[in-house]
Amino acid sequence: xxxxxxxxxxxxxxxxxxxxxxxxxxxxxxxxxxxxxxxxxxxxxxxxxxxxxxxxxxxxxxxxxxxxxxxxxxxxxxxxxxxxxxxxxxxxxxxxxxxxxxxxxxxxxxxxxxxxxxxxxxxxxxxxxxxxxxxxxxxxxxxxxxxxxxxxxxxxxxxxxxxxxxxxxxxxxxxxxxxxxxxxxxxxxxxxxxxxxxxxxxxxxxxxxxxxxxxxxxxxxxxxxxxxxxxxxxxxxxxxxxxxxxxxxxxxxxxxxxxxxxxxxxxxxxxxxxxxxxxxxxxxxxxxxxxxxxxxxxxxxxxxxxxxxxxxxxxxxxxxxxxxxxxxxxxxxxxxxxxxxxxxxxxxxxxxxxxxxxxxxxxxxxxxxxxxxxxxxxxxxxxxxxxxxxxxxxxxxxxxxxxxxxxxxxxxxxxxxxxxxxxxxxxxxxxxxxxxxxxxxxxxxxxxxxxxxxxxxxxxxxxxxxxxxxxxxxxxxxxxxxxxxxxxxxxxxxxxxxxxxxxxxxxxxxxxxxxxxxxxxxxxxxxxxxxxxxxxxxxxxxxxxxxxxxxxxxxxxxxxxxxxxxxxxxxxxxxxxxxxxxxxxxxxxxxxxxxxxxxxxxxxxxxxxxxxxxxxxxxxxxxxxxxxxxxxxxxxxxxxxxxxxxxxxxxxxxxxxxxxxxxxxxxxxxxxxxxxxxxxxxxxxxxxxxxxxxxxxxxxxxxxxxxxxxxxxxxxxxxxxxxxxxxxxxxxxxxxxxxxxxxxxxxxxxxxxxxxxxxxxxxxxxxxxxxxxxxxxxxxxxxxxxxxxxxxxxxxxxxxxxxxxxxxxxxxxxxxxxxxxxxxxxxxxxxx
Numbered sequence: 001x002x003x004x005x006x007x008x009x010x011x012x013x014x015x016x017x018x019x020x021x022x023x024x025x026x027x028x029x030x031x032x033x034x035x036x037x038x039x040x041x042x043x044x045x046x047x048x049x050x051x052x053x054x055x056x057x058x059x060x061x062x063x064x065x066x067x068x069x070x071x072x073x074x075x076x077x078x079x080x081x082x083x084x085x086x087x088x089x090x091x092x093x094x095x096x097x098x099x100x101x102x103x104x105x106x107x108x109x110x111x112x113x114x115x116x117x118x119x120x121x122x123x124x125x126x127x128x129x130x131x132x133x134x135x136x137x138x139x140x141x142x143x144x145x146x147x148x149x150x151x152x153x154x155x156x157x158x159x160x161x162x163x164x165x166x167x168x169x170x171x172x173x174x175x176x177x178x179x180x181x182x183x184x185x186x187x188x189x190x191x192x193x194x195x196x197x198x199x200x201x202x203x204x205x206x207x208x209x210x211x212x213x214x215x216x217x218x219x220x221x222x223x224x225x226x227x228x229x230x231x232x233x234x235x236x237x238x239x240x241x242x243x244x245x246x247x248x249x250x251x252x253x254x255x256x257x258x259x260x261x262x263x264x265x266x267x268x269x270x271x272x273x274x275x276x277x278x279x280x281x282x283x284x285x286x287x288x289x290x291x292x293x294x295x296x297x298x299x300x301x302x303x304x305x306x307x308x309x310x311x312x313x314x315x316x317x318x319x320x321x322x323x324x325x326x327x328x329x330x331x332x333x334x335x336x337x338x339x340x341x342x343x344x345x346x347x348x349x350x351x352x353x354x355x356x357x358x359x360x361x362x363x364x365x366x367x368x369x370x371x372x373x374x375x376x377x378x379x380x381x382x383x384x385x386x387x388x389x390x391x392x393x394x395x396x397x398x399x400x401x402x403x404x405x406x407x408x409x410x411x412x413x414x415x416x417x418x419x420x421x422x423x424x425x426x427x428x429x430x431x432x433x434x435x436x437x438x439x440x441x442x443x444x445x446x447x448x449x450x451x452x453x454x455x456x457x458x459x460x461x462x463x464x465x466x467x468x469x470x471x472x473x474x475x476x477x478x479x480x481x482x483x484x485x486x487x488x489x490x491x492x493x494x495x496x497x498x499x500x501x502x503x504x505x506x507x508x509x510x511x512x513x514x515x516x517x518x519x520x521x522x523x524x525x526x527x528x529x530x531x532x533x534x535x536x537x538x539x540x541x542x543x544x545x546x547x548x549x550x551x552x553x554x555x556x557x558x559x560x561x562x563x564x565x566x567x568x569x570x571x572x573x574x575x576x577x578x579x580x581x582x583x584x585x586x587x588x589x590x591x592x593x594x595x596x597x598x599x600x601x602x603x604x605x606x607x608x609x610x611x612x613x614x615x616x617x618x619x620x621x622x623x624x625x626x627x628x629x630x631x632x633x634x635x636x637x638x639x640x641x642x643x644x645x646x647x648x649x650x651x652x653x654x655x656x657x658x659x660x661x662x663x664x665x666x667x668x669x670x671x672x673x674x675x676x677x678x679x680x681x682x683x684x685x686x687x688x689x690x691x692x693x694x695x696x697x698x699x700x701x702x703x704x705x706x707x708x709x710x711x712x713x714x715x716x717x718x719x720x721x722x723x724x725x726x727x728x729x730x731x732x733x734x735x736x737x738x739x740x741x742x743x744x745x746x747x748x749x750x751x752x753x754x755x756x757x758x759x760x761x762x763x764x765x766x767x768x769x770x771x772x773x774x775x776x777x778x779x780x781x782x783x784x785x786x787x788x789x790x791x792x793x794x795x796x797x798x799x800x801x802x803x804x805x806x807x808x809x810x811x812x813x814x815x816x817x818x819x820x821x822x823x824x825x826x827x828x829x830x831x832x
Contacts, residue, residue, distance in 0.1 A: 001118065002096055003046040004089050006172075007034055007106035008054030008079055013220055016341035016359040017321060022056045024106035025063060026225065027306060029232045029241055030253070030271040030289050032063065033219055034106040036239045038070055044114040046102065047072050050095045052088040054079040085172075086190040093181050103174040105218075109228045111238040112173060112214040121175040124150065126208040128180055128200065131173030133216045144168050146209040152201065168209070171216050214238075222339055226319065229304055230285040233267035241269065253290075262294075271307070289324065303334075312348070320352075323360065332364075353509065369509040372402060384508060385501045387686065387799065389487035391477055394429045398484050400436040407437040407472060408513035409504050410488055411444030416520065418469035421489075423451040423459035425562055425622050427590035429484050430474035437472050437486075438524060445516035448524045453585065455562040455623035457718035458534045460493030462527070464714070475622050476591035494690040494716045535570045541713045542724045548575035550731035553613045555579045555629075556723075557604050560586025561621030566720060576727065579611060592620055597627075605633030614730065615737050619719050625706035626719040628726075630737040639664075642702045643671055643744045644737060645722070648729040649700045650675035656699035659692035662781050662794060663807050664704050665747035683781035684796070690716055749809040750816045754827045756804040761797045764804060767830035768795045768823070785823070791815055793823045 011023025018026065024034035041049060049072055053060050057078050067074030077092040089103055100121075102114065112131060121129040130152065132144055145154045146168070170193060183199060184190050200207055215237035217228050231237050233249065243253035249266030252258060256270045261278030268286040270276060276288070279296040286300045289307035294300065296313050303317040311317065312330035320334045323342035334340065334352045341360035346352070350364045357373045364370055369384070375396075384390055390406060392398040414420070422438055424430035434450075441448050449468070451459055456473055463471035471489035488496045488504065496504065507513070516522065554576055558564035564583045571578045582600070589596065600618055608616040608629050616629040628636040628644070636644060643665070646658060650672050657678045660668055664681075672679050677699070682688045686703075693701045693715040701709035708722035709715065730737070756764055768783050778784040782796030782805075791810040798805060804827050808820035 001046065001175075002099060002101045003041050003049040004092055004096070004101055004103045005034065005037060005041070005049055005051045005106045006085065006088060006103065007060055008052050008057075008082065008088055009107060010055040011107065011220075014222065014225065016339055016357050017222075017225070017323060019341055019360050020056075021342075022053075022060055023219075025059060026107070026219070027287075027289060028109055028219070028225075028228050029239075029251075029269050029287055030307075031240075031242065033109055033228075034060070034064070035070075036109055037104060037106050038064070038067070038072060038074075039240060040111060040114065041102075041104070042070055042072055044118075046114070048075075049073070050075045050077055050092045051106070052077050052079065052092055054082060054088070082189065083187070084189040084191040084195075086184045086192045086196050087188060090181055090184040090186055090190070096178065096181075098178045100175065100177050103172075103176065105172045107220075108172060108216065108218050109232075109237060109239070110171070110173070110214060110216040112171070112212040112216060114173075117173070117210045117212070118175060120150070120210045121208070124208050125206060126175070127177050127205045128197070129175040129208045129210050130197075131171040131216075132168045132209045132211045133171050134211070135169050144170055144209050146211070150208045150210065152197075152207040152209050154201075168211060171212070172218075173212075222321065222337065225321070226285075226302065226304060229287050230267075230302070233269060233285055233287075235267075242272070243269070295330070306342070329366070351509070353511075369505065371405070371509055371511065384505045385496075388477065388485040389495065391483055391485045393482055394484050398433065398486065400433060403433045403436040403486065404440040405508060405511070405513070406486060406504075407440035408444055409508035410470070410472065411441050411446045412507045412512065412514040413500070413503050414446060414469050416445035416514075416516070417447065417522070419447045419449060419467055421449045421451055421459060421463045421468060421471035423454050423456070423471070423473045425456075425475040425590055426453055426560070426585040426587050427476045427484070428587055430476065430590070433484065433486070434472075434474050437474070441472075442522040442524055443516060444514050445520045445522050447522045449527050450524060451530050452526065453562055453565070454530060455566055455720060456487075457623055457714070457716070457720055458531060458562075458566065460489060460716045460718070461534050461537070461714060462493075462530055463489045464491070464493035464716075478591055478620065479593055481589070481591050481593070492690070492715060495686050497687050497691075498685075531566050535566060535573070538570070538713060538721055538724060539573065542710065542721060543712075543728050544574060544724065545728065546731040547727050550734075551577070552727065552731060553577040553579075553611065554727070555581070555604060555607045555611060555613045555616035557581045557600055557616070557618035558583050558623075559592065559600065559619055559621050560584055560589055561619065561623060563619040563621075563623035563720065566623065567619070570720070570724070574724075574727065579607060579613065581607065590621055601627060601629065601635055605629045605635065607633075609633035617723055617726075619723075620706070623719045624717050626708075626723055627706055628737065630741065632738060634738070636737060636741060638704055638706050639747065639749065640741060640744075641706070642704050643668060643747075644740050645702065645708060645726060645729075646700060647671050647675075647740055647744055648726070648733060650677040651733070652729060653677065653699045656697045657695070659689060659695075659698055659701040659709075661689070661704055662778070662784060663751075663796070664702075665749045665809055666790075666792070667745050667747040671744055681778075681780055685781075685799075686717075688781075747809065748811065748813045748816045749807060750813070750820050751808075752806045752820055752824055753798075753803045754806065754824055755802060756797065756827065756831060757802055760831050761804070764827055764830040765795070765797065768826055771823075771826045787819070789815075791819055793819045795823055795827060 007024040011018035025032045243251045246252045251269045253272035255273040257275045259278040262276045263281040265283045270288045271290040274288045274292040276294045277296045280294045280298045283301035285302040287304045291308045294311045298315045300317045302319045304321045306324040308325045310327045314331045316333040319336035321339045326344045328346045329348040331349045332346045335354045337355035338352050340358045345363045347366035350368045353371045424434045459473045473487040477483035560582045604616045618627045628641045659680045661684045662681045682692045693709045707717040710721045713721045772785040776786040784794040786792045794807040796805045808816045810816040
């Protein structure tokens with residue numbers, strides 16, 4: 001009698017373990033499931049075997065070959081498309097030659113007595129004998145009722161509990177007479193249980209069920225995969241274990257090195273040529289594949305480690321699966337139920353929470369706390385927060401589920417009954433995610449004031465009002481229409497401080513969310529006149545004298561964003577002649593790509609020239625930043641725009657301090673000093689700008705990227721307020737923007753970014769400090785090295801990407817270029 005081994009399944013429920021290999025090749029105690037099946041067949045005399053393959057068929061062929069190593073003769077039959085359980089056997093009919101045959105799955109672990117099952121089949125003159133097994137939970141299987149003689153009376157595929165009439169299930173092991181294949185149409189999708197067996201039962205054909213006493217486990221889930229390993233090690237299933245039993249339950253394969261100081265608590269298995277160092281602790285049901293290295297002080301319990309995996313010192317792996325060729329670096333921790341695919345890198349001190357899936361070829365950054373599956377992303381970030389809040393691809397990295405968890409974590413950091421604002425940009429994604437955020441907040445006893453679609457400065461303004469404890473704003477990521485940012489605000493309307501971010505991250509990583517009792521579910525309200533109140537307060541606090549008398553003509557580009565809800569009416573109250581473009585809410589284009597920005601700015605310049613306007617401005621889609629075009633239609637780049645506005649503010653105020661990032665040209669210092677104003681140099685982080693603007697003597701702050709802070713109105717960035725302030729300054733100074741620009745010295749500031757792996761960022765900065773010996777340095781943010789002639793270079797590691805940024809400024813471009821190249825060489829040399 002021949003055998004048919006069905007090995008064509010994809011094993012989708014076992015991904016990411018089966019993302020790049022077929023399910024039959026998954027190792028159970030360091031041997032593929034299908035090899036255990038083939039050895040069972042060989043033990044019961046089935047030497048001639050046909051293997052049906054479909055998904056990643058070449059891998060199965062390459063592994064088992066012609067079966068010579070197992071003492072068998074294997075033939076392979078491939079399906080171009082899935083044909084079902086019966087269709088795939090029909091596809092192999094030419095190899096069966098009209099004889100009875102046994103069908104068995106290549107991805108179920110069993111030691112059922114096949115010889116006795118053949119005896120039962122022959123004694124009963126059966127056309128089909130189905131191997132049966134009694135199980136506790138039959139819902140995932142086909143259930144069957146047999147009479148006292150074993151003849152099948154009834155069966156049902158994957159029932160509900162209300163349909164369960166037996167605990168006896170179909171194992172997928174069949175013995176069949178050749179005429180059964182006449183009931184299967186060639187080249188069509190046909191299943192045994194769904195199509196062929198019911199038809200045979202109706203015809204009264206002799207169908208029998210053999211209730212097996214042996215072990216059988218359908219390895220279809222991560223839980224059953226781990227259970228199968230434990231059952232083999234516990235001796236519950238009769239399969240061969242390669243190696244020798246070093247002590248009771250501790251199996252060690254050929255060539256493995258186990259230090260005598262390692263702690264081994266079986267049952268467990270150590271694969272061939274694996275190495276376990278002193279101080280490592282391997283506990284029950286741990287399985288190490290071939291060539292695995294476990295360093296000192298590592299702790300593994302019920303961990304299944306596939307071939308060629310490196311497990312670093314002080315790691316903690318419990319109840320997880322690690323795919324082949326993966327590196328788990330020192331002090332990483334991987335919790336219960338998590339599966340890491342092949343060829344991943346889990347960097348030092350990373351933490352992977354329970355029940356996660358990390359797909360192949362991913363990197364989890366050092367120190368990252370990962371709470372969600374890493375499927376499409378290229379890496380798991382060390383920090384939840386980036387430079388613009390929590391950012392990621394829409395419905396891939398940022399999903400409604402993630403939005404709910406983030407909002408729940410944020411709510412947990414606040415007191416019950418706190419009022420929080422919510423707002424969004426014009427995109428549908430932000431609107432959808434905001435609804436998830438509101439549900440989570442109100443379910444956590446947080447009252448919500450939904451501002452709906454408003455400019456981000458308006459959201460910050462209302463969040464900073466008395467009685468409001470924070471806010472959440474959602475926007476499309478600048479430059480990437482496929483991504484979204486979730487921006488968390490504190491009680492001032494500013495981005496959360498790093499300390500508050502860490503507090504939120506701790507709650508998020510532990511999933512310790514507060515929930516309201518039924519009587520505490522909070523309220524959702526929609527405040528009226530939000531935009532009007534903002535505009536009224538803006539005009540009250542910003543100096544607008546002289547604007548109506550100056551007769552200014554301005555071109556304003558709202559970029560199809562939420563600024564169009566505020567700007568036209570606001571400018572009408574100032575008596576300014578305004579030409580407004582893109583004055584609509586554009587859902588189809590909710591963010592600024594570089595191409596769109598440059599195209600709009602070119603058109604803005606043309607409109608300014610042709611209309612004889614005094615100047616033009618273009619807002620970003622959330623009205624937080626602005627770009628300026630002078631009266632000639634020429635773009636004033638962000639660096640020059642900062643200097644122009646600084647010059648105007650300083651000339652009018654004649655005292656106080658301005659806060660600027662350390663990356664700003666030192667020409668700003670000359671401009672400020674000329675007007676009797678001091679510069680406070682601050683780090684580049686967004687919260688540092690807000691923090692500096694809180695001081696009473698700060699009259700102006702800017703980030704050099706189109707963001708301006710006007711402390712007399714708001715301590716956070718506000719493009720609309722900056723524009724109104726600029727209108728007043730230009731009206732009162734009676735100079736054009738180009739005239740103001742010309743009186744400011746030219747700057748020679750250059751910038752470059754150098755790729756830098758995370759692991760060497762610290763050593764790079766140490767090398768920079770050592771290379772700067774003998775020169776003055778400033779460590780406000782990164783390392784700024786001052787030269788005797790006044791030139792300077794700044795080396796600053798990026799907080800969210802594997803790059804190091806460099807700036808260099810000199811009296812001329814050549815000097816700045818030489819300085820930039822000098823320090824870029826230091827950084828590159830330090831990378832080794």
